Amino acid sequence: MVEDENLESSCGEEALEEDEPRQGGFCDFFSTPIYWFKMLASETHSSFVFGVLTVYGISQGLGGAFSRVGTEYYMKDVQKVQPSESQIYQGIISIPWLVKPLWGLLTDVLPVLGYRRRPYFILAGLLGVVSMLLLSLNENLHLVFALLSLTAGSAGVAIADVTIDACVAQNSNTHPHLAPDMQSLCALSSSIGGLVGFSISGIFVHLIGPKGVFGLLTIPAGLVLLVGLLLDEPVMANFSYRQVNQKFVDAGKAMWTTLKFPDVWRPCLYMYLSFALSVNIHEGMFYWYTDSKEGPSFSQETIGFIFSVGSVGSLLGAILYQNVLKDYPFRNLLFWSQLLFGLSGILDLIMVLRLNLKFGIPDYVFIVIDESVSRMIGNLKWMPLLVLSSKLCPRGIEGTFFALLMSIDNVGLLTSSWGGGLLLHLLDVTRTKFDNLWLAIIVRSILRVSPLCLIFLVPRGDPNASVLPSEILGTKERNETPENENIELVSLVSRVDGK
Numbered sequence: 001m002v003e004d005e006n007l008e009s010s011c012g013e014e015a016l017e018e019d020e021p022r023q024g025g026f027c028d029f030f031s032t033p034i035y036w037f038k039m040l041a042s043e044t045h046s047s048f049v050f051g052v053l054t055v056y057g058i059s060q061g062l063g064g065a066f067s068r069v070g071t072e073y074y075m076k077d078v079q080k081v082q083p084s085e086s087q088i089y090q091g092i093i094s095i096p097w098l099v100k101p102l103w104g105l106l107t108d109v110l111p112v113l114g115y116r117r118r119p120y121f122i123l124a125g126l127l128g129v130v131s132m133l134l135l136s137l138n139e140n141l142h143l144v145f146a147l148l149s150l151t152a153g154s155a156g157v158a159i160a161d162v163t164i165d166a167c168v169a170q171n172s173n174t175h176p177h178l179a180p181d182m183q184s185l186c187a188l189s190s191s192i193g194g195l196v197g198f199s200i201s202g203i204f205v206h207l208i209g210p211k212g213v214f215g216l217l218t219i220p221a222g223l224v225l226l227v228g229l230l231l232d233e234p235v236m237a238n239f240s241y242r243q244v245n246q247k248f249v250d251a252g253k254a255m256w257t258t259l260k261f262p263d264v265w266r267p268c269l270y271m272y273l274s275f276a277l278s279v280n281i282h283e284g285m286f287y288w289y290t291d292s293k294e295g296p297s298f299s300q301e302t303i304g305f306i307f308s309v310g311s312v313g314s315l316l317g318a319i320l321y322q323n324v325l326k327d328y329p330f331r332n333l334l335f336w337s338q339l340l341f342g343l344s345g346i347l348d349l350i351m352v353l354r355l356n357l358k359f360g361i362p363d364y365v366f367i368v369i370d371e372s373v374s375r376m377i378g379n380l381k382w383m384p385l386l387v388l389s390s391k392l393c394p395r396g397i398e399g400t401f402f403a404l405l406m407s408i409d410n411v412g413l414l415t416s417s418w419g420g421g422l423l424l425h426l427l428d429v430t431r432t433k434f435d436n437l438w439l440a441i442i443v444r445s446i447l448r449v450s451p452l453c454l455i456f457l458v459p460r461g462d463p464n465a466s467v468l469p470s471e472i473l474g475t476k477e478r479n480e481t482p483e484n485e486n487i488e489l490v491s492l493v494s495r496v497d498g499k
Helices: 002-023 025-043 046-078 083-093 095-109 118-137 143-174 176-216 218-230 243-259 262-276 282-289 300-325 330-343 345-352 363-391 398-426 437-457 470-479
Strands: none
Touching: 025 046, 025 176, 046 083, 046 118, 046 143, 046 176, 046 218, 046 282, 046 300, 083 095, 083 143, 083 282, 083 398, 095 118, 095 143, 095 243, 095 398, 118 143, 118 176, 118 218, 143 176, 143 218, 176 218, 176 300, 243 262, 243 398, 262 363, 262 398, 262 437, 282 300, 282 398, 282 437, 300 363, 330 345, 330 363, 330 437, 345 363, 345 437, 363 398, 398 437
């Protein structure tokens, strides 16, 4: 009887404890994130959490949105370049993201004054502050110097991105139970910052102009510099700089050896061609969106809202892949996503030919549908490529090789951007002439579908199984270096929609 009474009392206490969170559920909605931040700060360090929020949320998320919309209008209204030229210039600005493995290797193997991370945050912040000030304060800045400034600002964001990724990887190794929490913090910061940034960027462009927006971008860059000053990092004493060259050589040899296997270079070739052949004519569409005669004449506020809707579509694509499509074979999923990606261009064609108005669909409503669907399908194509890339990385150089694969993808995006600029130029799509824009859309749609002819390069196997040949796995297991000697970067992924 006594045991029964004790059992009943304990069950009653547990029931009361379970009921307490329900009674304070509304308060928990606000208090749980605060406790989560406190937990991460106490387990790692408050300066690390501040760095993630600054780089991902403010610099890349909020600042990236302001930079994209501001740069679009700066090229159109201040520099007054043609859409084909703007397309080429956007590719030039993204070049620092192509060499992200170099930035990552530098932060890993080349400390400055005994620190591996802090000096690179400071460098990134200084690049951003100086370049944005030059753009905002100079009244008649020559196009060449404007491009150099924009590229320097892009380099600052890329260096900060690589450095904070290295910090996340380092903390994931020392606190493996917190690795999912840290990745969630990165993803949430970037997503929320991007949504907020795109939602309000158009308003600020309308109020203070693109040059004023560049002036505001000195704030995220200054915060990145502050991260470099505050980051808690131990000093590396008696570092031998003689070993730096050897580490670069070893990493290069290991990557080249891996790339020579057909099971590795064939998917890499497909990834490059799938991006390169999907030519980007975004600048031509942007000029048409804002044209008062031929196009719908969208305002700056509307353009910012359109980009924010695209971010939501991209997020929905990631959720759909994670919950429904992640177990489908790579080849099947990439075939259908690439096909849908090509067909989604028909939505742009319908709008440019003004067929949506004949069906009674306003431009504002149709562009929301177009942008969300296109970005969702684009992410459904991107996500399996990310998973495939991670499975192509041999043991011992996972991070470095993954960064190389992401650079290959970024070279494909650069080729796509420059190819789109050439297409707009050949079809004579200018600031005021859009007669052949519909033809550019048709050519783009055909080129988007053309990678289906190369789908045989992608492995057919189960996405949950290893795709590397046994020769690579066996070699890397025998030659694997100790953990403290390993040169490893983290996921150096640049967004499809950003760079």
